[in-house]
Amino acid sequence: MKKRIAYISLCLAIVWSCWGLGGGTTGQAAEKVLSFEGMTEYKLDNGLQVVLFPDASQPVVTVNITYLVGSHHESYGETGMAHLLEHLMFKGSKKHPALDQEIGARGGFVNATTSYDRTNYFEVLPADEANLSWALEMEADRMLNAFIAKRDLDTEMTVVRNEFEMGENNAIGILLERMLSSAYLWHNYGHAVIGARSDIENVPIDRLQAFYRKFYQPDNAVLVIAGNFAEQPALDMVEKYFGKMKRPSRVLMPAYTAEPAQDGERSVTLQRVGNSRALGVTYHIPASAHPDFAAVQVLAEMLGGSSGRLHKELVDSGLAVGLMVDRTNWREAGTVSFLVTMRNEQNAAAVREKLLAVLTEAGDAPPPATELEQARQRLLNDMEDALNSPKDVGIQLTEWIASGDWRLFFLQHQRLQQVTADDVARVAKTYFVKENRTVGEFIPTSEAKRAEIPPVTHLDEALKGLTPLPGITPGEVFDTSPQNIDRRTVTPEISGGLHLSFLPKTTRGQMVETSMQLHFGSAELLKNKALAGELAAAMLMRGTARHNRQEIENQLVRNHATLSVDGDATGVDVALRAPKEQLPAVLGLTAEVLRQPAFSETEFAQCKQEYLAYLEESKVDPQRIGVNTVDRHFAPYEPGDVRYVMDFDEKIAALQRLTLADVKQFYQEFYGISTAEMSMVGDVDPQTMTGEVQKLFSDWPGKNAYQRIDSPFVKIDPIHSRILTPDKENAVFTAMIPIKMAKKDPAYPTLVVANYLLGGGGFNSRLGNRIRNQDGLSYHVASHLSIDETDDFGRMTVTAICAPQNMEKVENAFKEEMARALRDGFSQAELENARQGILGNLKINRASDANVAQQMTANLYYHRNFTAKAQLEEKIKALTPQQVLEALRQYIAVENFTIVKAGDFK
Numbered sequence: 001m002k003k004r005i006a007y008i009s010l011c012l013a014i015v016w017s018c019w020g021l022g023g024g025t026t027g028q029a030a031e032k033v034l035s036f037e038g039m040t041e042y043k044l045d046n047g048l049q050v051v052l053f054p055d056a057s058q059p060v061v062t063v064n065i066t067y068l069v070g071s072h073h074e075s076y077g078e079t080g081m082a083h084l085l086e087h088l089m090f091k092g093s094k095k096h097p098a099l100d101q102e103i104g105a106r107g108g109f110v111n112a113t114t115s116y117d118r119t120n121y122f123e124v125l126p127a128d129e130a131n132l133s134w135a136l137e138m139e140a141d142r143m144l145n146a147f148i149a150k151r152d153l154d155t156e157m158t159v160v161r162n163e164f165e166m167g168e169n170n171a172i173g174i175l176l177e178r179m180l181s182s183a184y185l186w187h188n189y190g191h192a193v194i195g196a197r198s199d200i201e202n203v204p205i206d207r208l209q210a211f212y213r214k215f216y217q218p219d220n221a222v223l224v225i226a227g228n229f230a231e232q233p234a235l236d237m238v239e240k241y242f243g244k245m246k247r248p249s250r251v252l253m254p255a256y257t258a259e260p261a262q263d264g265e266r267s268v269t270l271q272r273v274g275n276s277r278a279l280g281v282t283y284h285i286p287a288s289a290h291p292d293f294a295a296v297q298v299l300a301e302m303l304g305g306s307s308g309r310l311h312k313e314l315v316d317s318g319l320a321v322g323l324m325v326d327r328t329n330w331r332e333a334g335t336v337s338f339l340v341t342m343r344n345e346q347n348a349a350a351v352r353e354k355l356l357a358v359l360t361e362a363g364d365a366p367p368p369a370t371e372l373e374q375a376r377q378r379l380l381n382d383m384e385d386a387l388n389s390p391k392d393v394g395i396q397l398t399e400w401i402a403s404g405d406w407r408l409f410f411l412q413h414q415r416l417q418q419v420t421a422d423d424v425a426r427v428a429k430t431y432f433v434k435e436n437r438t439v440g441e442f443i444p445t446s447e448a449k450r451a452e453i454p455p456v457t458h459l460d461e462a463l464k465g466l467t468p469l470p471g472i473t474p475g476e477v478f479d480t481s482p483q484n485i486d487r488r489t490v491t492p493e494i495s496g497g498l499h500l501s502f503l504p505k506t507t508r509g510q511m512v513e514t515s516m517q518l519h520f521g522s523a524e525l526l527k528n529k530a531l532a533g534e535l536a537a538a539m540l541m542r543g544t545a546r547h548n549r550q551e552i553e554n555q556l557v558r559n560h561a562t563l564s565v566d567g568d569a570t571g572v573d574v575a576l577r578a579p580k581e582q583l584p585a586v587l588g589l590t591a592e593v594l595r596q597p598a599f600s601e602t603e604f605a606q607c608k609q610e611y612l613a614y615l616e617e618s619k620v621d622p623q624r625i626g627v628n629t630v631d632r633h634f635a636p637y638e639p640g641d642v643r644y645v646m647d648f649d650e651k652i653a654a655l656q657r658l659t660l661a662d663v664k665q666f667y668q669e670f671y672g673i674s675t676a677e678m679s680m681v682g683d684v685d686p687q688t689m690t691g692e693v694q695k696l697f698s699d700w701p702g703k704n705a706y707q708r709i710d711s712p713f714v715k716i717d718p719i720h721s722r723i724l725t726p727d728k729e730n731a732v733f734t735a736m737i738p739i740k741m742a743k744k745d746p747a748y749p750t751l752v753v754a755n756y757l758l759g760g761g762g763f764n765s766r767l768g769n770r771i772r773n774q775d776g777l778s779y780h781v782a783s784h785l786s787i788d789e790t791d792d793f794g795r796m797t798v799t800a801i802c803a804p805q806n807m808e809k810v811e812n813a814f815k816e817e818m819a820r821a822l823r824d825g826f827s828q829a830e831l832e833n834a835r836q837g838i839l840g841n842l843k844i845n846r847a848s849d850a851n852v853a854q855q856m857t858a859n860l861y862y863h864r865n866f867t868a869k870a871q872l873e874e875k876i877k878a879l880t881p882q883q884v885l886e887a888l889r890q891y892i893a894v895e896n897f898t899i900v901k902a903g904d905f906k
Contacts, residue, residue: 028243030235036407037387037468042235046247047219050238051397051406053226055390057475057508058847060108061227062394063135064122065143066401068222069215071193072116072255072331080195081203081211083114084153084160088208089121090763091152094145096138100773104764105833106131107840114193117331118402122395126843127228133237136225140241143221148212150205155776157200158806163779164194165729165803169622171274176326176337178268179282183335183438187259189328217248222401226394228477259284259333261452266438273727275616276321279352280339281359281439283431288329288403289457294415295423296431300327300336301375302367302424307550308375309358314340318606319351321613329399333453343613356439363429366421376416377557383413384560387472388509391847404459411466475508480846482866482873489856489865490686496698497674499860502686503852512583512682515853516574517861518567518594520670522707526569526642531654532666533569533642535607539663540565540572542603545596549603552593561586565593569642569666570709575850580683584692591696597667604660611655619648622725622902623801626734629721629900634738634795636714643711672702679856681849713740713793718895723902731804731903735814739794739891743787749875750887751785751796756834757826757884758818759783759798764833766817771800777810778802789862796892804903811899818894825885835876842873 030042030050042050070082089112092099103110108125121139125131167173177192184190194200223242225234262284285296303309304325314320322341328334338359340351386396400408436451478484490502526533541563542549556563561578563586574594578586618624628647635645646654676697680689716738725731741748759767759782771781781800788794802810826834845851859865 030239044243046245048242049222051224052231054229054231056228056477058391059127059228059480060124060391060847061127061132061229062124062391064224064394065139066118066120066222066398068118068220070116070118072188079191079199082119083193085212086112086114086119087156087160088148088152089142089146092147093142095141100764101833104761105836107837108844116189120398126840132229136237137241143216148209153205158776159772159779161200162802166801168729171272172278175270175278175280178270179280179438182266182268183282184259187257218245219247224394224397227390262436265434276613277342277348280337281437282335282337283437284453285334285336285431286454287332287456289462290454292427295419295427298375298419299424299428300325301379302371304338307553313354313358321610331403359432362432363425366425372421374554374557379416381560407463473510476506478505482870485866492690498676498697501679501856501860502684503681504684507682510580510683512580512680512684513849513853514576514680515857516678517857519571519675519706520702521570523709525704528640529666530569530642531658532662535663536666537567537572538607539599540593540597543598543600544592545598555589559586599664615648615652620725622728622732625723626732626900626902630734630736633898672700673697674702675706677857677860679853681853711791711793718898721900725902726904728904730801731807733800733810734900735798735897737796737897740792741787741794742792743789747887749872750883753834753879754884754888755783755785756838761837770817771813775813777806804905807901815894822889826881828881831881
């Protein structure tokens with residue numbers, strides 16, 4: 001529910017009289033402020049800002065309210081308060097005392113995040129007037145009437161502490177936190193958003209309530225509504241629910257602490273258990289409203305992107321195995337950080353020397369035009385993708401709202417287009433200097449040098465030159481019911497083993513989502529070839545006979561497209577997204593990736609190094625250990641069988657033995673479209689694209705016939721395992737039970753509902769409510785039902801994280817709640833909430849064209865259509881509590897669960 005970022009708070013004791021409780025019943029009229037890019041801003045007399053962005057192309061509506069308070073506003077002893085308050089806001093309010101149950105019954109999803117300058121709460125719901133009214137009324141009520149009670153703090157504090165402990169397992173994340181805390185001496189950006197453990201554990205409820213009353217007020221909030229809604233009725237609702245609130249009498253004091261220019265290189269060292277190494281560099285940069293911000297972002301992308309200079313010099317060269325860049329988007333002067341991961345045997349000194357050299361030399365000369373344009377286009381593509389999704393754009397605006405004005409999003413887009421090569425060189429020379437970085441040890445210098453960070457730009461001046469973006473094609477109003485999807489689907493006849501389906505419709509930005517699956521091999525033919533199959537799939541995007549990896553990425557960026565290829569020894573999944581006009585070219589590139597892989601020696605060596613680093617780190621990661629242990633137990637096959645699950649040491653040894661020749665041989669033996677499916681959803685012409693697909697793939701038959709590998713039910717006795725993982729503050733609980741069932745079984749819909757009621761419904765489920773809400777033992781607890789279409793070897797899995805000392809309590813709570821469900825069943829109200837939640841989630845999933853394309857591809861493989869989904873929904877609607885209880889008793893027994901616990905239990 002929250003990000004692990006950094007924080008501090010100015011929570012002064014506020015008297016209750018400052019709490020803006022409205023006395024009247026008539027809402028204030030909203031005054032129109034401005035309109036820009038289809039968005040209209042209004043303001044109420046009480047100070048609430050409202051931004052409306054109606055778009056009927058998807059059947060969802062997003063309500064996002066941003067409070068301009070985050071860890072930046074916390075004071076001494078209160079680190080983590082903004083984030084802790086975010087948790088308590090879900091514990092109910094005066095008119096919504098059982099908020100979890102209401103949320104669960106609405107479908108869709110609801111969440112919140114806390115950052116340095118803001119906290120936001122959002123709901124993405126099926127679009128109808130009742131859902132919008134509920135979301136607005138609920139947010140208005142908890143703005144002023146949330147309980148923020150001591151009883152809730154007592155349980156939720158331990159949940160937040162467990163979230164803190166979860167973050168403590170991530171060495172890279174902790175390294176970044178330490179670098180920021182060293183880079184900032186005075187400003188609260190140097191404090192992690194999650195807070196200090198002692199502050200989380202000891203914060204008094206009265207200080208938390210005072211913080212809430214001070215900052216959770218209409219004059220400190222911006223409300224965004226985006227998606228499928230009518231503007232005037234929505235505005236009427238805003239006036240009705242929020243207009244009753246008075247403007248509070250208290251005045252918020254603006255922040256005035258400014259971080260001075262750094263006066264020398266700073267160092268930080270982190271020592272923890274692990275099997276891989278990391279090195280990072282952090283520089284101070286201007287605030288997001290400053291004109292230099294866009295050029296710094298281009299510079300960071302040019303250096304740290306997946307095809308950037310650092311990747312070539314460090315990862316492609318084999319010096320390191322991974323690279324990431326962290327760029328802030330803050331109201332005040334922020335940072336950009338580069339982090340490099342290495343295996344223990346790699347030369348850290350050489351990596352440090354090369355990393356600092358590349359960063360320091362970035363300002364020596366303007367970058368080549370092609371390099372600049374690639375970096376610029378990647379950033380622009382990300383922003384334009386957000387604009388193409390009304391479901392996401394309301395949430396995407398959050399950071400820019402926190403920076404001072406939602407229009408900064410568009411100003412950044414404009415400024416990115418104006419960045420020149422000279423600008424990039426200038427900001428590199430200004431900010432990427434030794435005296436402005438945090439990385440290694442302190443080194444005295446005879447001449448002090450400062451990188452002066454400019455003050456925050458006056459927004460009125462900055463926004464004067466803002467011009468509208470080019471028009472974006474709107475999407476059609478589309479009925480996402482299974483029946484309508486089937487009516488609109490086109491399934492042409494095509495020769496060979498490839499089956500096609502299309503769902504033509506007008507989409508925002510004329511985007512087309514494509515899903516493709518290739519199937520190959522048999523149980524006999526794939527013996528001892530599982531790892532070769534994994535690496536063959538992993539190598540596909542690393543270069544073709546005509547283009548290297550960077551050239552492939554460059555083509556995708558130029559065409560505003562994304563392409564992912566994932567697979568193993570039994571098949572490959574392809575996901576492609578591209579605009580209508582660029583689709584033929586990008587589909588051609590996809591065919592090239594699949595049909596003409598280069599299998600470069602250099603790329604293969606790099607791929608192996610990355611995989612080895614991942615496996616070595618997995619050996620000390622509680623979550624990966626737990627999953628691997630359970631998966632191995634329920635895969636009763638001999639080594640060499642493609643279904644066999646290796647442990648980490650086995651896989652490391654096998655990977656070290658694997659050669660490029662093995663991978664090439666696997667590709668030659670199995671790849672082709674003897675059995676394959678492809679689906680396209682969006683602005684696509686079926687006749688034209690059928691011809692394109694035939695031209696690209698019809699002459700690529702596989703050499704070996706595909707034979708599906710069965711995984712039949714096998715009775716496996718349960719085990720209980722306790723695994724020690726030293727120096728890991730977060731432990732993982734995993735419980736799994738085999739279920740003899742396939743999706744065609746009449747009881748399948750009943751178990752879907754039972755799983756949702758037990759743990760699949762999040763907080764609004766038995767396990768979530770008990771282990772997280774009531775006992776406060778875990779940040780995350782959930783159950784998952786995995787039932788195959790044809791195989792009868794299904795599973796139910798329950799997972800939870802917790803502090804190691806709380807593991808036995810989590811296990812006992814799990815067993816007690818499972819036993820209670822099996823004994824007493826569920827109430828009609830619980831069943832109704834689960835039903836609404838499941839149906840709402842299914843509706844939201846069909847609002848995603850990428851999800852629909854994947855489902856259509858699966859439909860082709862299983863020779864079905866969306867009628868199966870409609871039938872599932874109807875069966876769920878007809879279920880009774882007694883039927884759910886009977887199915888649960890038939891398939892589930894507490895004593896049959898295999899339980900694996902991994903953590904530092906010493």
